[in-house]
Amino acid sequence: MNTSDLFEESYSALAVNKVRTSLTMLGIIIGIGSVIAMVAMGQGAQSTIAANIASIGSNLIIVSPGAQRGPGVTVSAGLGSAQSLTMDDEQAISTQVTLAKAVDPELSRRYQVTAKGTNTNTQVVGTNENYPEVRNLSIDSGSFITAQQVQDLAKVAVLGPTTRDDLFGQGASAIGQTIRINQIEFKVIGITVSKGGSGFFNQDDTIFIPISVAQHYLAGPNADGQPYVSSVAISAQSADVMSAVQQQVTDLLLQRHKISNPALADFTVQNQADIVSAASSVTNTFTMLLASIAGISLLVGGIGIMNMMLTTVTERTREIGLRKAIGAKRGDISFQFLTEAVLLTFLGGGIGIGLGWVLAVLLSKFAGITTQISSSSVILAFGVSVAIGLIFGYYPARRASKLNPIEALRFE
Amino acid sequence: MIVCEHIFKSYFSGDLETPVLKDVSFQINDGEFVAIMGPSGSGKSTLMHILGALDTPTAGKYLLDGHDVSKMADDELAEIRRKKIGFVFQAFNLLPRASVVRNVALPLVYAEMPKAQREEQAKQALLQTGLDESRFNHLSNQLSGGQMQRVAIARALVNNPSLLLADEPTGNLDTNTGEIVLSTFQKLNATGRTIVLITHEHDVAAHARRIIHIRDGKILSDEVNARQITTRSRVEE
Numbered sequence: 259m260n261t262s263d264l265f266e267e268s269y270s271a272l273a274v275n276k277v278r279t280s281l282t283m284l285g286i287i288i289g290i291g292s293v294i295a296m297v298a299m300g301q302g303a304q305s306t307i308a309a310n311i312a313s314i315g316s317n318l319i320i321v322s323p324g325a326q327r328g329p330g331v332t333v334s335a336g337l338g339s340a341q342s343l344t345m346d347d348e349q350a351i352s353t354q355v356t357l358a359k360a361v362d363p364e365l366s367r368r369y370q371v372t373a374k375g376t377n378t379n380t381q382v383v384g385t386n387e388n389y390p391e392v393r394n395l396s397i398d399s400g401s402f403i404t405a406q407q408v409q410d411l412a413k414v415a416v417l418g419p420t421t422r423d424d425l426f427g428q429g430a431s432a433i434g435q436t437i438r439i440n441q442i443e444f445k446v447i448g449i450t451v452s453k454g455g456s457g458f459f460n461q462d463d464t465i466f467i468p469i470s471v472a473q474h475y476l477a478g479p480n481a482d483g484q485p486y487v488s489s490v491a492i493s494a495q496s497a498d499v500m501s502a503v504q505q506q507v508t509d510l511l512l513q514r515h516k517i518s519n520p521a522l523a524d525f526t527v528q529n530q531a532d533i534v535s536a537a538s539s540v541t542n543t544f545t546m547l548l549a550s551i552a553g554i555s556l557l558v559g560g561i562g563i564m565n566m567m568l569t570t571v572t573e574r575t576r577e578i579g580l581r582k583a584i585g586a587k588r589g590d591i592s593f594q595f596l597t598e599a600v601l602l603t604f605l606g607g608g609i610g611i612g613l614g615w616v617l618a619v620l621l622s623k624f625a626g627i628t629t630q631i632s633s634s635s636v637i638l639a640f641g642v643s644v645a646i647g648l649i650f651g652y653y654p655a656r657r658a659s660k661l662n663p664i665e666a667l668r669f670e
Numbered sequence: 671m672i673v674c675e676h677i678f679k680s681y682f683s684g685d686l687e688t689p690v691l692k693d694v695s696f697q698i699n700d701g702e703f704v705a706i707m708g709p710s711g712s713g714k715s716t717l718m719h720i721l722g723a724l725d726t727p728t729a730g731k732y733l734l735d736g737h738d739v740s741k742m743a744d745d746e747l748a749e750i751r752r753k754k755i756g757f758v759f760q761a762f763n764l765l766p767r768a769s770v771v772r773n774v775a776l777p778l779v780y781a782e783m784p785k786a787q788r789e790e791q792a793k794q795a796l797l798q799t800g801l802d803e804s805r806f807n808h809l810s811n812q813l814s815g816g817q818m819q820r821v822a823i824a825r826a827l828v829n830n831p832s833l834l835l836a837d838e839p840t841g842n843l844d845t846n847t848g849e850i851v852l853s854t855f856q857k858l859n860a861t862g863r864t865i866v867l868i869t870h871e872h873d874v875a876a877h878a879r880r881i882i883h884i885r886d887g888k889i890l891s892d893e894v895n896a897r898q899i900t901t902r903s904r905v906e907e
């Protein structure tokens with residue numbers, strides 16, 4: 259039997275019982291559709307997180323005070339809240355870590371901020387002129403903090419666009435205006451470009467002030483009378499030297515803090531890749547979970563196909579006998595039934611992909627969930643549906659081809 | 671040409687052997703119209719399955735146009751059926767929701783003939799059975815019994831077989847319709863077709879030119895039918 263006849267015979271067999279054919283196909287449609295939609299959700303979440311993390315800077319390494327909790331280690335203070343990382347440490351890193359391109363100190367805390375009758379509670383980051391380079395930040399209008407302003411303890415502030423909107427109204431020009439942080443007056447000198455981030459690292463809802471001012475007027479010194487920082491951000495010269503930089507920083511700080519056992523370090527050095535992989539391992543698990551739930555419905559769809567094909571073979575015993583009597587070989591019969599099964603899953607898969615795509619679009623439009631359909635998931639879905647046809651169609655097809663024509667024609 | 675030499679056929683269920691055909695030998699030349707007649711259970715259908723290469727004998731030799739069919743494997747048998755045999759069954763066995771032409775052309779699908787040629791050949795075969803041309807594109811389940819059997823005969827003819835086998839072709843038809851079908855066979859025989867007609871009815875067998883009587887799997891008699899009923903003689907009465 260040639261290919262076009264094979265398809266014609268299979269198609270007309272499926273067309274005979276349209277209701278049953280479409281019900282059986284529905285199993286595959288729902289299965290493939292939900293796989294596509296679920297994977298689109300997972301991949302959307304992953305790309306959002308990856309983009310967020312990428313937006314905080316390239317080749318970024320962050321040093322925080324306090325150790326990561328581990329077995330057998332007692333930690334005096336949680337990550338980031340200890341005051342053991344000082345301004346002198348930052349100076350040492352910036353002068354001695356040779357593979358660093360730029361380094362900035364950061365001292366962040368939330369404060370109540372007011373301006374002409376409006377007020378908000380937001381993150382205030384004390385930092386220096388290197389921050390935009392290290393953190394990949396651009397200025398929309400005005401200018402960022404300069405080295406001179408840090409030195410002079412100038413009470414100037416750079417606002418993120420969200421903070422600006424909250425304090426002065428949507429899109430207002432805030433340059434030259436005055437805000438009060440913790441009752442201290444600051445002059446607004448610049449607005450940053452929106453990064454569109456949300457959740458974790460929202461640089462849009464932040465106020466930047468000179469680190470010296472933050473330390474002197476807002477935070478005060480630590481127990482040893484030293485000005486401290488809540489983190490030091492380092493931009494490595496290239497992606498290749500990330501681990502070398504981490505090593506240099508670790509060695510330097512261990513030496514400065516007089517700690518001989520690295521396991522007892524009172525600071526943590528993390529790179530961006532660590533943060534990305536931690537976040538993406540979460541979303542990967544999430545994607546896998548969603549996909550496997552959808553996979554189960556696909557399996558159920560496949561069993562539905564097998565069930566229908568077995569029923570069909572029994573119902574069409576006489577037809578199979580006749581086809582054999584007029585010269586069909588075993589291969590002709592099994593190919594026909596296999597083609598029917600694959601046609602069913604192929605069509606079901608195609609419709610399912612369409613359904614999944616529509617679902618993904620609706621989810622992002624009405625539920626605000628970021629979705630992303632990749633061509634690989636579409637190709638995979640097609641492949642899987644054809645494979646399901648082959649796997650679940652194989653046994654019924656084989657059974658049909660083995661029918662004895664005499665018994666089959668006698669069958670009432 | 672058909673040559674059967676000492677054909678034995680038994681069915682086995684476990685160790686139990688049921689002999690059905692017991693030493694059957696005969697020969698049918700090209701162009702003959704033979705009826706195989708016998709009571710129900712005498713082994714007629716079993717014999718037809720062997721003649722039609724649907725089954726192989728337990729012992730003995732069956733030659734069809736010089737090919738030894740008795741030892742062939744499944745797919746070789748299918749090949750022989752496709753090229754040399756046309757079957758007509760008591761129950762018609764048409765594909766119900768397919769058109770008349772598609773039903774008739776079905777054997778040619780397995781011969782991998784192009785579609786246009788298939789349909790042309792199917793129409794030629796249908797014309798030989800005398801089915802009205804207006805019915806060619808009807809669905810087969812919209813036809814009467816007699817029309818269905820003529821479609822089935824056309825399907826059996828379409829591959830230009832050397833042997834046309836009919837097992838109780840009038841069993842599901844009333845006498846008049848049966849008569850039309852039998853006269854169709856006679857017309858086909860007149861154009862040179864070899865026909866083997868299987869029946870338990872004497873009146874039906876009487877349409878053939880030679881009658882082989884079979885009982886309990888053995889041949890009782892094999893003789894020329896001196897008083898062949900022809901359609902013309904019926905119509906003239």
Ligand SMILES: Nc1ncnc2c1ncn2[C@@H]1O[C@H](COP(=O)(O)OP(=O)(O)O)[C@@H](O)[C@H]1O
Nearest residue numbers: 681682688690709710711712713714715716717
């Ligand atoms: N597949 C089979 N298995 C066992 N016995 C069978 C089978 N087919 C036919 N028979 C037996 O063989 C005998 C002859 O059957 P059959 O050839 O159909 O006779 P007929 O067509 O003359 O009525 C019957 O007794 C029947 O029961």
Ligand SMILES: [Mg+2]
Nearest residue numbers: 714715716837
């Ligand atoms: Mg019989």
